[in-house]
Amino acid sequence: MSKADLWQLYRIASLYYKEGKTQEEISERENVSRSQVSRLLDHARQLGIVKIDITLPEFLREETLTEFLEKNLRLEKLILAPAEKEWDKMQVTAAIAQTAASVLPKLLKNAKVVGLGWGETMYRTALALPNRSVGEETLFVPLIGASGSSRPSLQINTIIDRFSEHLQGDRFFVNLPAFREKSVPLTAYESKRMRMLREYWDTMDTAVIGLGGPYMGTNFFEEEVSKTAMERVARSDTVGDILSQFFFADGSVLEADENYHTNALPLEELPRLPRTVCLAGGREKTEAILTAAREGYFRILITDTNTAQALYDQIRREI
Numbered sequence: 001m002s003k004a005d006l007w008q009l010y011r012i013a014s015l016y017y018k019e020g021k022t023q024e025e026i027s028e029r030e031n032v033s034r035s036q037v038s039r040l041l042d043h044a045r046q047l048g049i050v051k052i053d054i055t056l057p058e059f060l061r062e063e064t065l066t067e068f069l070e071k072n073l074r075l076e077k078l079i080l081a082p083a084e085k086e087w088d089k090m091q092v093t094a095a096i097a098q099t100a101a102s103v104l105p106k107l108l109k110n111a112k113v114v115g116l117g118w119g120e121t122m123y124r125t126a127l128a129l130p131n132r133s134v135g136e137e138t139l140f141v142p143l144i145g146a147s148g149s150s151r152p153s154l155q156i157n158t159i160i161d162r163f164s165e166h167l168q169g170d171r172f173f174v175n176l177p178a179f180r181e182k183s184v185p186l187t188a189y190e191s192k193r194m195r196m197l198r199e200y201w202d203t204m205d206t207a208v209i210g211l212g213g214p215y216m217g218t219n220f221f222e223e224e225v226s227k228t229a230m231e232r233v234a235r236s237d238t239v240g241d242i243l244s245q246f247f248f249a250d251g252s253v254l255e256a257d258e259n260y261h262t263n264a265l266p267l268e269e270l271p272r273l274p275r276t277v278c279l280a281g282g283r284e285k286t287e288a289i290l291t292a293a294r295e296g297y298f299r300i301l302i303t304d305t306n307t308a309q310a311l312y313d314q315i316r317r318e319i
Contacts, residue, residue, distance in 0.1 A: 006049075012037060013044040065308050069301075072315050073293040076300055079103055081281070083304035089282055092304050096281045097124035100302045104208070105167060107277060107300065108134045111206040114169070115143040115265060116159055117243050119210030121279045123153040126162035138169035141200045143207060144243045145178035145263035148224060172200060176263045178244060179224045183259075194263070201265055207273050209298065211280035212241045213288050229257040240288025242267055242278075242297060249287055251295045271296035281307040286314055 012030060015021040016037075023041075027034045044050045066078045081099035083092050104125070108114060111134060116122065140163045147154035157173045164171035174197060176190055186194065215233050236254050238246035243264040246254040256262055270276055278298035280289055289311060292298060303311075 006047075009040055009044045009047065009049055012040050013050045016041055017050060062305065062308075065305075065312055069308060069311055069315075073290070073301070073311075074296075074299075075293065078308070079300070079302045080308055081302065081304045083281075083306045085306060087306070092281045092306065093121050093124060095304055096279055096302055097121050097128055100125040100277075100279045101128035101130065103302070104277070105130060105132045105134055107275070108138070108167065108206060108208075110135045111138055111275070113139050113141060113200055113204040113206070114163070115141050115201065115204050115207040116156070116163060117143050117207070117209035118147070118154050118156050118159055119212065119279075120153040121281070122159055122208070122210045123155075125279060126159045126166070129163065129166035131166050131168070133168040135169065138167065139172060139200070140164045140167075140169050141172040141197065141204070142174045143201075143209065143265045145174055145176040145180070147178050172197070174263075177224075178263055180261045180263060181259060182261050201269070204273060206275040206277075207265075207270060207298075208277045208279070209242055209270075211278055211285060211288055211292060213282065213285040214239055215241070215246065225257065225260055229260060232257060239291055240285060242270075242292060247288075247291060247295075249291055251291055267295075267297060270298070276300065277302065279303075283307060283310045286310045290314060 008030070012026055015026050015029070016023065021029075023034050023037045027037050030037070032040075041050070045052065062080055066080065069075065070078050079099060081095040083095050087095070100121070140160050142156045142160055144156055146156055152158060156178075160171050160173060163169070174193065176186075176194060176197075180186075215236075215238060233246055233254065236246060237248065238254050239249045240247060244262060245264060245267050247267065248254070253267055276298040277300040278289075278292065279302050281304040283306065286307065289301070289303070289307070293301065
């Protein structure tokens with residue numbers, strides 16, 4: 001094809017797609033038949049002169065994505081936080097936390113006993129919550145024991161306090177460590193607090209939890225358990241954790257280290273709850289979110305649009 005022919009294809013394509021001219025108008029201007037204009041436009045697409053990109057409007061794309069994930073993950077509700085593709089981990093976390101803080105007062109309305117997990121997203125959500133009552137008798141309780149780490153995101157009593165303060169409920173604090181050496185017995189007071197916490201878990205109607213991705217060797221875990229226990233988790237090929245209970249891609253949970261007891265709500269108890277909300281995002285958590293959803297560990301997911309797209313892509317590859 002000559003340069004003149006290519007220029008003609010370009011002119012016709014520009015008139016039609018850029019300037020909005022009709023094929024009739026183009027045929028008169030180029031002195032060719034209307035049917036020839038149609039053929040030339042087809043040829044321009046075949047040669048790559050014209051590239052057509054069909055994109056749903058953003059709100060419709062998110063609506064389609066939401067419907068697909070709710071159906072395939074058997075979710076009661078998926079709530080998306082807008083996120084830019086180039087955002088880093090902390091920006092995504094902040095977006096999810098802001099969205100979670102705005103919707104949780106409604107989601108927790110009239111809940112009686114609300115169990116809370118820990119993590120960066122949970123902590124940021126606790127700080128961003130509006131001052132709004134969710135019920136006169138709402139009680140916030142920990143789903144995991146206390147951490148010796150200095151990281152605010154792992155101070156479960158702080159998260160409990162912020163939730164109860166902003167949402168105007170009552171609170172139950174815990175003084176038990178998240179990881180306790182089995183060789184160290186509980187005091188009488190600790191045993192009493194654990195029994196009380198267990199009773200609250202038995203009557204709990206709602207849980208709000210975070211979710212971690214594959215274990216990457218954090219300083220937090222090193223502070224809580226022995227190096228041997230930490231290395232055991234690092235070698236396990238688990239895909240994520242909830243309440244510091246690590247699980248595999250098939251949904252099975254890594255057995256606790258024989259030297260430690262984890263003071264946390266067992267994961268198998270999450271599916272029985274009427275309402276469980278998970279706050280989690282980041283493409284590195286895709287497999288963990290998919291596994292946890294399929295196991296029924298949560299029924300409401302608050303995540304970001306980038307993670308939702310990654311979940312969609314993974315499910316489509318599996319179909």
